[in-house]
Amino acid sequence: MRTLDSLVDKALSRRTFLAGAGAAAAAAVTGCSSQGVTTTTPLYTDADILNYALNLEYLEAEFYLRAATGAGLASADTAAPTGYTGSYTLGPVTPGLAAQVANLTTAQQQILNEIAYEEQQHVRFLRAALGKAANPRPAIDLSFFGPLATAAGITTSTAPAFNPFASFDAFLVGAFIFEDVGVTAYAGAAPMISSAGVTAGYLTAAGGILAVEAYHAAYIRTTLTARAIAAGNASAYPYLGYANQIESLRASLTVGNAAQPSTAGAVETLLTLPSGPTSPSAIVPADQTTAIGFARTINQVHHIVYGSGTIGTKSGGFFPNGTNSLFATTTA
Numbered sequence: 548m549r550t551l552d553s554l555v556d557k558a559l560s561r562r563t564f565l566a567g568a569g570a571a572a573a574a575a576v577t578g579c580s581s582q583g584v585t586t587t588t589p590l591y592t593d594a595d596i597l598n599y600a601l602n603l604e605y606l607e608a609e610f611y612l613r614a615a616t617g618a619g620l621a622s623a624d625t626a627a628p629t630g631y632t633g634s635y636t637l638g639p640v641t642p643g644l645a646a647q648v649a650n651l652t653t654a655q656q657q658i659l660n661e662i663a664y665e666e667q668q669h670v671r672f673l674r675a676a677l678g679k680a681a682n683p684r685p686a687i688d689l690s691f692f693g694p695l696a697t698a699a700g701i702t703t704s705t706a707p708a709f710n711p712f713a714s715f716d717a718f719l720v721g722a723f724i725f726e727d728v729g730v731t732a733y734a735g736a737a738p739m740i741s742s743a744g745v746t747a748g749y750l751t752a753a754g755g756i757l758a759v760e761a762y763h764a765a766y767i768r769t770t771l772t773a774r775a776i777a778a779g780n781a782s783a784y785p786y787l788g789y790a791n792q793i794e795s796l797r798a799s800l801t802v803g804n805a806a807q808p809s810t811a812g813a814v815e816t817l818l819t820l821p822s823g824p825t826s827p828s829a830i831v832p833a834d835q836t837t838a839i840g841f842a843r844t845i846n847q848v849h850h851i852v853y854g855s856g857t858i859g860t861k862s863g864g865f866f867p868n869g870t871n872s873l874f875a876t877t878t879a
Contacts, residue, residue, distance in 0.1 A: 591739070591873055591874075593740055593743070593744035593749055594677060594680045595873040595874070596739050596744075596749075597673055597676060597749065598677065598680070598682045598871070598872055598873070599736060599845060599874055600673060600733065600736065600753070601670065601673040601674065601677065601682065602870040602872050603728075603729060604666060604669040604670045604673060605625065606687055606725070606865055606866070607669075607729060608620050608624075608663070608666040608667050608669070609640050609684075609689065610725065611659065611662050611663035611666045611667075611722075612663045612666070612667060613647070614645075614647065614648050614663065614712055614718055615647065615659035615663035616660075617646055617647035619640055619642075620667065620670065624667070624670050624674065625637060625683060626684075627681075627682070627683040628677075628678065631679050631683075632679075633680070633682055635682045635683055636683065636871075637683040638683070638684055638685040638871070639686055640684075640686075641686075641688040641689060643688070643689045643691075644692070644693070644708070644712055644713075645689045646712050648712050648713075648718050655715050662763055665759055665763075669756055672756075676752065682871040683871060685866055685868060685869065685870050686867050687866065688865055688866070689865070692710070692721060695796070695864070696709030696789070696793075697709075698796055699789075699795065699796040700792050701789050701792055709789075716774065716786045717786070719767055719770055719774075720789045720793065722763070722767045723764075723767050723771065723790045723793060727764050727794075727832055728843070728848060729757075729760040729763075729764070730757060730760045730841075731832075731840070731842055731843035731847075732843055732848045734842035735842040735843045735844050735845065735847070736845060737750055761840070768790075768831075771786060771787050774787070775787040800847075800851045800854070800856045801847045801850065802847065802850055802856045802858070846877045849875070849877050852866055853877070857877075859877060859878075860876070862875070
């Protein structure tokens, strides 16, 4: 895959202009051709779409690497690349309760290692594809797991705030927060890639990353469900209920249009099993009629990671200063 270096100067000059018009970032501007035909031109480039994905990968990689190893991304994977002329700055990571998850079995540690490695490689892949247009890591606040859990109604008897690094089971709930969002984010952004980007292989790459995120999500969902089954029922294994509470909150934050999964509710829960082969599943997050996986718009994803359903929000939650992205301010 070639990099976007050939498009960088154009992309960054447009980004400078568009930063002042961020409220219309995902819209289109109308104009006239030489024949007088009205046309529409997107206010974003393929570099902007890939940088949006890169912001999400920064967040996931910082979470998984800390869970697996106790340390985050290397500085070479987060700083602005040589030749970068953008306006975004490198942000710090607020670890909160972050620490390597203790008391893991060998198999559990291997699972964490694999997911962490793959999220790290997603960061490196996107940065390589973007070349000198790769935006640096934004400020990330992993302590937001606590307020997010509180907002979802999750309480624990052993700690004042939910800590996804406290145990393997708690880690599964933290991972559940990110993985489903990652899958729907790639599904929602893929159609925005230009025809030139499709030719360059960006759509194929996005599909490949979506597949890996979906494998991660499937492992998390299956493990949560299996451990509840092994415990005898969901009440004996509270972490499955925690995941459902997170999904309920996530659905309430998915605003901006009436499409699924903004109205999914119980469709994305883990508790209800289909009664037969013709019944829609509530384990796989898919449309009940078509069995096609959900997609979320860029705005909807930002609402979730910011922890706010308010239109016009530009920061908060896991991104205290907003994403280093053209789309940082929600417009719908």
